[in-house]
Amino acid sequence: MTPVLHVADVDLVRDGRLLLNQISLTVRVGEHWALLGPNGAGKSTLLSLLGAVTHPTRGTVEVLGHRLGRVDLHELRSHLGHVDPRHTPLSRRLSVRDVVLTGATNTLEPVPRRTPTVDETTRADDLIALLGLAHRRDAPWPTLSQGERGRTLIARALMPSPRLLLLDEPATGLDIAGREQLIERLDLLQSTFPQLSSVLVTHHLEELPPGTDHAMLLRDGSRLAAGPVEDVLTSDQVGKCFDHPIELTRLNGRWTVHAART
Numbered sequence: 674m675t676p677v678l679h680v681a682d683v684d685l686v687r688d689g690r691l692l693l694n695q696i697s698l699t700v701r702v703g704e705h706w707a708l709l710g711p712n713g714a715g716k717s718t719l720l721s722l723l724g725a726v727t728h729p730t731r732g733t734v735e736v737l738g739h740r741l742g743r744v745d746l747h748e749l750r751s752h753l754g755h756v757d758p759r760h761t762p763l764s765r766r767l768s769v770r771d772v773v774l775t776g777a778t779n780t781l782e783p784v785p786r787r788t789p790t791v792d793e794t795t796r797a798d799d800l801i802a803l804l805g806l807a808h809r810r811d812a813p814w815p816t817l818s819q820g821e822r823g824r825t826l827i828a829r830a831l832m833p834s835p836r837l838l839l840l841d842e843p844a845t846g847l848d849i850a851g852r853e854q855l856i857e858r859l860d861l862l863q864s865t866f867p868q869l870s871s872v873l874v875t876h877h878l879e880e881l882p883p884g885t886d887h888a889m890l891l892r893d894g895s896r897l898a899a900g901p902v903e904d905v906l907t908s909d910q911v912g913k914c915f916d917h918p919i920e921l922t923r924l925n926g927r928w929t930v931h932a933a934r935t
């Protein structure tokens with residue numbers, strides 16, 4: 674089966690700086706990847722390649738079987754769910770449901786004079802319920818908590834039934850309850866849509882859903898390790914990635930990190 678993502682020997686240069694250095698990665702159907710690394714490691718830059726936002730300088734990137742450079746990026750992006758909780762340029766007082774429905778048209782605002790179909794409305798309501806927001810369905814965007822906004826944007830990203838969900842630090846700024854609700858819903862998504870693959874960017878292993886099965890460690894634009902979590906998320910490798918001795922433990926599927934005692 675064609676991989677969902679296939680990245681081979683990719684370099685990315687911006688303003689004369691090598692931001693990604695010989696990156697290779699293959700994500701297969703149903704896999705859930707964590708992309709980890711310290712500030713400035715290149716995680717968001719790599720995610721912008723995986724999300725068909727930018728082209729590589731060298732090497733090849735295939736997204737859903739389409740090679741970047743040979744395909745209309747805008748069209749390709751309409752088949753991806755890319756969630757960046759920091760970018761929500763939603764100007765009007767849209768409700769949760771309105772925002773989720775904009776995922777059907779891949780627009781930031783509802784398309785004027787276009788009424789959503791019954792199927793779209795039903796799917797929006799199903800996704801809103803799946804993300805635990807049924808009680809907030811008609812709440813206006815400005816009144817939502819950060820966690821509710823993040824989950825609304827995930828529901829929005831799922832409207833076109835994407836095969837790939839890209840999540841850029843989805844738990845940033847959430848309190849413990851917000852983070853745990855997010856993780857619970859991501860877990861539910863993974864079991865509800867077994868064909869869905871995902872890549873989640875974070876600095877914090879505590880934020881990884883238990884269904885995370887693969888990980889890539891990035892540092893200074895280079896790949897330190899990539900593969901099944903059992904092989905990659907070890908105290909030694911994660912410590913090297915963040916340049917600090919740590920102890921990593923996993924309990925009930927969740928990871929905890931603390932500084933290694935000397």
Ligand SMILES: Nc1ncnc2c1ncn2[C@@H]1O[C@H](COP(=O)(O)OP(=O)(O)OP(=O)(O)O)[C@@H](O)[C@H]1O
Nearest residue numbers: 687688690692710711712713714715716717718719
């Ligand atoms: N357009 C650009 N031109 C030049 N440098 C850039 C550009 N975009 C990003 N960078 C630099 O590339 C490096 C990697 O940035 P990136 O945002 O991908 O890192 P990150 O791992 O996501 O970091 P963080 O965890 O802080 O979000 C940083 O040093 C950043 O300043």
